[in-house]
Amino acid sequence: MSEVLAVDAADLTKIYGNVTALGGISVQVAEGEVYGILGPNGAGKTTFLRMLFGLIRPDSGTLQVFGRSWESHGIGVLEGVAGFIESPKFYPGLTGRKNLELLAGLDGGTTPTRIDEVLDTVDLTERQRRKVGGYSFGMRQRLGVAASLLRDPRLLVLDEPANGLDPAGIRDMRALVKRLAASGLTVLLSSHDMGEVEHICDDVTIMRTGSVVYHGSIAALREQAPAQAHRIATTDDDAAEKLARARDLDVTRTEEGLAVRGTQDRIDSLVADIVGAGIAMRGLSLDETPLEALFFMLTEPATHTAALDGATPATSGAHQ
Numbered sequence: 001m002s003e004v005l006a007v008d009a010a011d012l013t014k015i016y017g018n019v020t021a022l023g024g025i026s027v028q029v030a031e032g033e034v035y036g037i038l039g040p041n042g043a044g045k046t047t048f049l050r051m052l053f054g055l056i057r058p059d060s061g062t063l064q065v066f067g068r069s070w071e072s073h074g075i076g077v078l079e080g081v082a083g084f085i086e087s088p089k090f091y092p093g094l095t096g097r098k099n100l101e102l103l104a105g106l107d108g109g110t111t112p113t114r115i116d117e118v119l120d121t122v123d124l125t126e127r128q129r130r131k132v133g134g135y136s137f138g139m140r141q142r143l144g145v146a147a148s149l150l151r152d153p154r155l156l157v158l159d160e161p162a163n164g165l166d167p168a169g170i171r172d173m174r175a176l177v178k179r180l181a182a183s184g185l186t187v188l189l190s191s192h193d194m195g196e197v198e199h200i201c202d203d204v205t206i207m208r209t210g211s212v213v214y215h216g217s218i219a220a221l222r223e224q225a226p227a228q229a230h231r232i233a234t235t236d237d238d239a240a241e242k243l244a245r246a247r248d249l250d251v252t253r254t255e256e257g258l259a260v261r262g263t264q265d266r267i268d269s270l271v272a273d274i275v276g277a278g279i280a281m282r283g284l285s286l287d288e289t290p291l292e293a294l295f296f297m298l299t300e301p302a303t304h305t306a307a308l309d310g311a312t313p314a315t316s317g318a319h320q
């Protein structure tokens with residue numbers, strides 16, 4: 001792994017009037033990893049990505065991409081960097097391939113073989129002769145990745161690449177990011193969905209209102225996550241709640257019944273207790289995953305204070 005970080009941002013701030021879009025964030029992305037910038041709406045993710053592309057400048061702090069800064073290298077910072085902020089834009093009346101040819105032309109042109117290659121990478125070979133106007137949203141996103149790949153980047157930056165995609169589109173995008181990572185590309189992506197990043201990112205920075213609330217590996221984050229939550233509905237929720245408390249389970253009442261946290265074994269035992277007490281089960285379902293629960297605890301502490309009692313808001317400098 002290279003000594004030089006793909007991205008080395010230190011203490012970046014950006015203030016708009018009375019809104020602190022970035023309140024001094026530091027992010028380090030090692031070359032070759034898939035890195036997630038995660039946070040709810042308004043956390044500051046896009047502001048950070050815009051800075052990477054030089055679309056906005058920080059009020060203070062430093063930002064280096066492969067050891068280069070805007071101050072010392074100007075537009076040269078973007079050498080080896082490609083990607084898109086929000087959704088990629090194409091001519092809808094032209095085919096996917098024609099759009100790529102036009103974009104490549106703006107960068108000095110490329111070979112038909114290279115266009116074939118990037119279309120193959122994003123799995124659009126079959127649809128390359130169709131007009132982009134007829135593409136699904138997911139296909140357009142993948143064409144955006146293809147357009148980025150034409151620049152042969154070392155770092156690919158994707159802003160909420162799975163946003164607005166249906167489950168099949170999310171699956172395809174996830175597979176694409178994994179393929180790109182396997183080829184050695186560094187990928188920096190933003191998301192508001194923990195479920196989306198937990199299977200594709202090595203490390204994450206979790207942000208809330210311009211601040212970093214966690215940075216480190218997904219593996220370390222997983223260790224701090226609370227037990228899986230289940231939703232339980234019965235014919236007598238009062239009695240079921242008492243049984244859960246008797247087993248020392250973390251239980252809260254919800255409109256639909258009970259939310260109970262615990263390992264699968266302990267939940268199984270509770271269900272057996274409930275049925276054994278002559279109470280009928282009306283529903284048993286998995287709630288958010290442990291990592292999703294931790295994400296909400298970190299990013300919405302006001303509404304997750306009870307759950308936070310059992311977890312440590314994390315900041316971990318897990319970069320080697």
Ligand SMILES: Nc1ncnc2c1ncn2[C@@H]1O[C@H](COP(=O)(O)OP(=O)(O)OP(=O)(O)O)[C@@H](O)[C@H]1O
Pocket residue numbers: 016019020021039040041042043044045046047048192
């Ligand atoms: N040009 C701007 N002028 C004023 N406020 C801005 C501007 N750009 C961003 N902000 C504010 O900065 C905060 C962070 O915005 P940003 O778009 O970076 O968040 P985000 O995490 O990307 O969220 P989203 O997913 O909603 O885009 C928000 O409160 C936003 O309203």
